[in-house]
Amino acid sequence: MFSILAFPALPLASPACSSARPARHSRDHKPRRNSATEPSCLLLLLGVVCLRVKMPKRKCKFSVKLQKKYTCFRRGRDDFEGECMICKPGTFVSVACKGGLNLQSHVDSEKHKRAIQGEASFLTDFFVTPGSNLEDEVTAAEGTFAFHTVKHHNNYNMMVCTSGPLRTTFPDYDIARIFSSAKTKTEALVNSVLAPDCLENVLKSIEENEVDFCGVSTGGSDHGSVKVFPIVIQYFDWKSGGLQSKIIEMQSQPNESADTISSYVKETLDSKGLLNKCIAFTGDNCNTMFGGMPWDSEGRNVFAKLKNELDNKTLIGVGCPAHILNNCVQQAAETLDVDVEGILFRIYQYFHIYRVRTEQLKEYCEFVDIEYKQLLSHSKTRWLSLFPSITRLVHLFPAVKAFFLSQNKPPTVLKNFFEHEFSEVYLLHLQSLMSIFHSNILELERENNSVVEVLKVLLCVHNMLTERKSNNFMCLKVKSLLAEKRKHGLSAECDKFCAEVNSLYGSCIEYLEKWMEPMKEFSCFMWMSLSESLEWDKVESSMKFLLDRHVSIDYGKCFDQFFNLRKFVNRYKGDEEFINLQAHQKWAKYFETSENMCQSELLKIAQVFFAIAPHNANVERIFSLMQSQWSKERGNLPFESLRSILLVQYNYKHFTCKEFHAYLLSNKQLLNRIRSTEKYA
Structure with a gap:
């Protein structure tokens, strides 16, 4: 940007003049100025080459x-x-x-x-490349932690401090450094992604695996002013392992009238495309559901209204046998002279919040050489609380009796009970009776039971009660105490107690026979437990049951398939592992090993049979899950979040957290939904 310019030649002074020294002049003499002596002129005269900078014509801009x-x-x-x-x-x-x-x-x-x-x-x-494997791993980790939080009943607030510790604990792990899912995101994942996905999978499985029949169950539970009604369906899908029980909806209703519940059930089934597949309804035994005993199929109850609204006059109604056994022993206990249930409740209330009384009871236990154990509460609405409560009181009886009889002013009811000569005898006998009901209720409530397995439990209880009544059975300790009472001149009281025992057994049997009546119609399916040798005439009775309910079965095909089934059962005869399987597992194993030509009619029978929910325990399990979530600490949990939590917990109960992570990685569509911002909408 520089150029060398040559100036034109100028006249120069002579060398002599230029080299001569200037003359000295006086101070007042001013020499004549010579332009040749100026610096600029001198440069011009000498012809010095100058460098001149070329300035740009305009400035550059940021374009x-x-x-x-x-x-x-x-x-x-x-x-x-x-x-x-x-x-x-x-x-x-x-x-x-x-x-x-x-x-x-x-x-x-x-x-x-x-x-x-x-x-x-x-x-x-903080960022990953879209569509990369790392992005999928991070998304799957966030979805798995949301599932882990729900599955293990953790609070969403726990996720607030989860991301930070992961980054600091595993700084070299890319997924941990990028992981980010706190309370709001976790709740959005459960509500908008996981809950809809589990419901979609249920309906997709029913459609793809050609499940033609299902049963529906419901019940109500209060939480403050909210009345919650979950709807559970049951169906048989051998490709997914056998009998399936899933929640398809859970809503609060303004009341618990038969009209409200029946309309709610019908609308839910219709919206899910299951209305024409429903063949059975199961609920508890209250009048709202079935109108009392026998079932009223023409009155104003949920069962009757569903039969009309579903346009299905052959809808099968099933009460809850767990309620039957629980109510059976409670009804029978009321025939005794002593209100044992009331005594248990009063004793528990007397101690459970009073530290001083509990410490005094511990001293009495130490005095009579009994290990102290906390007294247990009993509630009439709990099926399995009476037996443990009685057992604990029997264990502490000497100490508790001594405690109350030594008090200055004990509660009159408790004082009269412990002063009664037969108070311990009543407790021991009721404990012996409750042992039957307790163990059989546990067996009956087992998940994925079929109708025949439940019916076997009821028949077993009935047989045991009948044998006890005929022999006026009492445990050895009761007999020993009665013998001592007779020695002390209380023979009349002992005879009276024996009469009460006989009456107690009679009341149990009478109540059980009355409420077992609707279950007896399923006795034609006893062969489906596959625990005994199969006979064709028993299969024919099942076919007649189905034909009466407009389920058509091809007689010839069924006959041919039956003999293939019999060969299968005979092959596993004596195999303890196979014998101990539940009925639905045996049938699932048969369909897995048989050819398609040996399935059609037997599969139809199995789908109808296993669609009949034998009890309402699955709905009660949901209420237990609900109470564990809607606790005092989480009283402000929105109902929509509670619904989503229960859908994920119940419908994905077959997943472990590790298996769920693998499921997420295999489902690209679900990963995209987890990443999408639409989950917050």
């Missing part, structure tokens, strides 16, 4: 072309400078003089390179 080339820059404070977005804020580079060269010079500087390294580290910690 769009420059910004496209140097993407880390944006327009600065004016058109003649750019701001670096990598370096710290306020780093401006002028382009007025050299244009792009100025920007390139900044990009090549050490300062800019150090800033790039820091920015790359930041982006690596």
